[in-house]
Amino acid sequence: MLTIKSIRETNPVILNVANMVTPQHVADAINFYGGSPIMFTDEREAAGLTNISSGVVFNMGSTNEATLRNVIASGKVANKRGIPVVIDPVAIGATELRQDNFARAAEAVAFDVIRGNAGEIAYLANVNWQANGIDAGNGDGDVVAIAKKAAHRYHCWVVLSGVKDIVTDGETTYCVDNGHPYFQTNVGSGDMLDGILATAIATEHGLKALVRATATFSIAGELAGEKYPNQPASFFVELYNQLATITDEVIDTRMKIHQV
Template sequence: MQLSLLNQLRQENPVVLNISNFVTVQDVANGLNALGASPIMSEEINETKEMVHISDAVALNLGAFSEEQVKHIRKMGQEANRAFKPVVLDPVAVGAIDYRLQVAKELLDEIDVAVIRGNAGEIAALAGADWTSKGIDAGQGQGDLVEIAQQAAQKFHTIVLLSGADDIITDGKRVTIVHNGTPLFAAHVGSGDMLSSIVAAFCAVDPAGVYEATRVAATVFARIGELAVGDQSTMGPGTFTVNLLDQLQLAQLEQIKQNIKFEEA
């Protein structure tokens, strides 16, 4: 795996344009900034073209959209397609709310999305698989998550990153499973949103290799979570959040490379 993309990202400092949600906007901005990218957020549709022009990648988060924001998201995605800037979509809670699923599918029809990053419930809903989601959380189901991720990737012609205890990255055929990470990620609302924007940052560094960029992003983020926990046996989400932000900036490639656990299929 080309983990050295992290150093390239830190050198290039790509601008990542985000449609964020009001819950996690600061996590996303500070997470990108600490890692070595340059975040910018927008809530004004009239600046879309200029915003996309100055950006290297776009992350569209469906966490708390309104009808107005959907118009903005559509325009931003289409503008990014015209400018050949990679687009990442985070389909928050589409497994729990049918209306969200419908909007997400419409956007996927209208925008050429490079990567969909969601949890099991979200990706299962997009794939049309049997699964019970719970709000923004993954929920429960019986299906094989690798197959579900592959189905979603084939259906929408994208790379899919299905995150959770294991992260599954697939283009519909190739599969990488990353075992690194910590359950404390799930105790911090916004871990997933941070990851989606970080995927966009890696895609900006290597737009020709979205699959590689996505699996590197997942691995780097998971290892940084582990470094944030360190050898402490008890840690709560408060300290984890602070340490995560620190490690996003401080963690060096050599530390990240230690103890990588992934398999390819």
């Protein structure tokens, strides 16, 4: 079973093609959770940095040709070496450019994990959903069915973030009931979870590791919210404190998951 102790003992190096808005948030989350983050923006060092990494994260929130080249160059090396790949299709329903870039990335790189909100995963599952930029938006679909459909389509694990998080391989599916509303208030929370997930499966490659990592991040949010119930900015800082100090005993006690 994945443990905080094993993550911190392993201290996996996690390489990131980051969204221009949140690289510091992501680096701090990975570091406090127990990994070692690296960001890169130059395709010329993609192979070298991927080769020393234990996991990679591709955030498609700052879409441009250079970012796509970085994703493909690093992803090909990661696939060849068996290094797990996490991708976040940020606001993919918003523009054709984001859709085309994700499609080009998916054609060149096999993903281990796709992490997104309901609107993003619904787009990938070809389900109608009224997404609104980076926000999940609204839809009538069954989020469990949507996550499973996306997992089958891309042959990977899917983590659908929301009030309740869905983690699935298309066959076995878990619901994580932990969390806090301030995750939606603070931009970058999902990007931080991307890094947490990569750190987890770089340590132990499996669906249950993703479930526990998702729950751990959500529990850290619950604890931060208990300390700052009416201060969303203070919540965000406290979230880092909780990630840095959370124990497996606390996770085991507070974790609310069930198979669906």
